[in-house]
Amino acid sequence: MASDALPRVVRTRAELRTALASAARPIGLVPTMGALHEGHASLIRRARAENATVLVTIFVNPRQFNDPSDFEKYPRDEATDVRLAGTAGADIVFIPTVDEAYPAGFQTTVRVGALTEPLEGAVRPGHFEGVTTIVAILLGLAGAERAYFGQKDAQQLLVVRRMAGDLGIATEIVACPILREPDGLAMSSRNVRLTPEQRAAAPVLRRALLAARAGYDAGERDGEALRTAMRNVLASEPLAEPEYVSCADTATLRELAHVDGPALLSMAVRFGPVRLIDNEPLA
Ligand code: PAF
Numbered sequence: 001m002a003s004d005a006l007p008r009v010v011r012t013r014a015e016l017r018t019a020l021a022s023a024a025r026p027i028g029l030v031p032t033m034g035a036l037h038e039g040h041a042s043l044i045r046r047a048r049a050e051n052a053t054v055l056v057t058i059f060v061n062p063r064q065f066n067d068p069s070d071f072e073k074y075p076r077d078e079a080t081d082v083r084l085a086g087t088a089g090a091d092i093v094f095i096p097t098v099d100e101a102y103p104a105g106f107q108t109t110v111r112v113g114a115l116t117e118p119l120e121g122a123v124r125p126g127h128f129e130g131v132t133t134i135v136a137i138l139l140g141l142a143g144a145e146r147a148y149f150g151q152k153d154a155q156q157l158l159v160v161r162r163m164a165g166d167l168g169i170a171t172e173i174v175a176c177p178i179l180r181e182p183d184g185l186a187m188s189s190r191n192v193r194l195t196p197e198q199r200a201a202a203p204v205l206r207r208a209l210l211a212a213r214a215g216y217d218a219g220e221r222d223g224e225a226l227r228t229a230m231r232n233v234l235a236s237e238p239l240a241e242p243e244y245v246s247c248a249d250t251a252t253l254r255e256l257a258h259v260d261g262p263a264l265l266s267m268a269v270r271f272g273p274v275r276l277i278d279n280e281p282l283a
Pocket of ligand 1: 064
């Protein structure tokens with residue numbers, strides 16, 4: 001149940017271990033990089049509903065930022081995050097330093113194969129190695145029954161599932177739906193960095209996805225035609241600089257010439273220095 005009580009904040013691996021030793025099971029883990037918004041709150045609420053203990057982690061993970069200025073400018077507000085996590089139902093919030101997350105002598109990298117190569121992997125070298133390494137650490141430290149990830153980062157979700165399966169990690173990886181602003185913009189910690197003009201332009205991602213979805217619903221099955229439908233809508237917005245537009249197989253993320261099974265429409269679009277992603281599954 002959500003409450004106004006502040007959750008217990010722990011900062012070291014040892015403190016986390018102690019806090020979890022006496023925690024009621026099952027444990028639900030919600031890994032985050034902070035700058036929590038309603039999308040994160042929905043993950044935490046879901047974890048609250050399904051588990052006896054909810055652990056939220058807040059760590060802006062330097063290893064997953066291929067762009068140092070994106071890392072520096074990533075919004076950080078610990079006090080607000082801890083309050084929001086508590087209100088949504090967190091019992092424990094783990095906020096490690098970089099040295100605590102990656103202790104002295106750290107030399108392990110977790111790398112998933114082909115699934116990390118297209119889309120985000122192609123434009124953000126090293127990103128997924130950073131993600132899978134920190135997620136493996138957090139899953140190991142938490143020993144949770146369930147871990148909650150948002151579907152907005154659809155490739156991340158697939159990659160984390162693959163990693164957990166491959167490594168025999170028992171934690172169930174739970175996918176949670178995208179939360180949107182009333183104008184369709186997917187909630188993201190990066191939205192606060194948009195200028196008012198960029199913010200007004202940003203719902204073009206959703207419009208582009210919905211244009212392709214409408215084409216699909218009307219019977220279009222040509223992958224390139226669906227990608228073109230998205231590109232055309234994005235081209236109508238001068239502030240939008242598309243990085244990639246994709247219509248790919250949901251399981252492999254390979255681009256499709258023809259859609260004859262589950263597919264994922266996805267895109268990354270820059271508005272100045274701010275990079276937004278969004279997606280829409282086609283079943
Ligand atoms: O999705 C995120 O916020 C991050 O990639 C995650 C899963 C917390 C790992 O740093």
